[in-house]
Amino acid sequence: MAERRHDPQRRDRIIDSALAVIAGNGVAGTTHRKVAQHADVPLGSMTYHFTDMDELLLEAFTRYADRIFQRYSERVLAAHSIDDLIGAVADLVHRDLVQSPEDLVLSLELYTLAARQPEFRRITHRWMRNSRSALERFVDSETAFDLDALIEGLFIHTSLDQTARPRADTERAVRRLLT
Template sequence: MRARRTDPDRRDRIVDATVDLIAEVGVAGVSHRKIAARADVPLGSMTYHFTGMDELLHEAFTRFAEHVAASFEARLGAARDVEEAVEAVVDLVHELSDHGNHRDQVVSYELYTLAARDPRYRAITTGWMARSRRELERHLDPSLTRQLDALIEGLALHRALDEDPFDRSVTLDAVRKIVGVAGPPPGRAAR
């Protein structure tokens, strides 16, 4: 009797490869064949692990949203006061919108497009937004968190797509206005 070959990480590799391909070719460009090749798995593994492309896409976007939410939580979780939370939010906007972060930007936009049409994907974005707001509420009045969460998304989108993106001072000013925190005293620059 031959020993059975096991590959316990195969399912995870398939999901990770799916996210990578979505970033490269969009949801419309992914296929079972392309994903299997990228994950270095037999094509039959696709139907063994997933009932279809929708299940695979849903899991890939769920994993992606978890990754982004965890990053947000780590950044805001390190803040010790409101001013540090403001700085963390500004850092996040610029991290999310830097042209070097193209992969996460594209995957986010692909998820938003699906969420606009399909309630199952909207549940992913709703959960992601709720986690963001809970983290913001650790430092800020809950009545502000929806506004600030929307501002984060909007600023990141505008910076990412603008050929001449605004600098950190614009982001810092906008966040401070929402939060109601004054800037540094005259003569003292913001970090």
């Protein structure tokens, strides 16, 4: 038998590896074996730390949503005026999101799961609620919903479209919505 390792953060590493494998292969192409290999862990560890594939996916996407929201709220809460907010949104759409295509894949994979399974919808629920309440420091709750939706749509369409969308266009659109 190979050398046994003391590895206290193994569970954490498996979760991060799961996100990496999902980003590369999609949920459909994610297997215990691929995640185990990426985490440099024997197959047996998978069933020890996670009873289910679903449990692994659930924890992975929970971590992902928290991570993305943190970046989101950092940008948004750093603003001190509506003009700042418009710039922050443009940063989100044109800098953060586009720079890492991984995030597009992972977000869409999560939405796809959420559309069919209530457990995952709880993750997106919390995510959306958090995002909106960050925006509500600047606008009323109805407008926060609209703005969050616009950011979502711009993110997806800008990422999928691939043709460089001018940042000024995004700023103009956000400004209009906030009027």
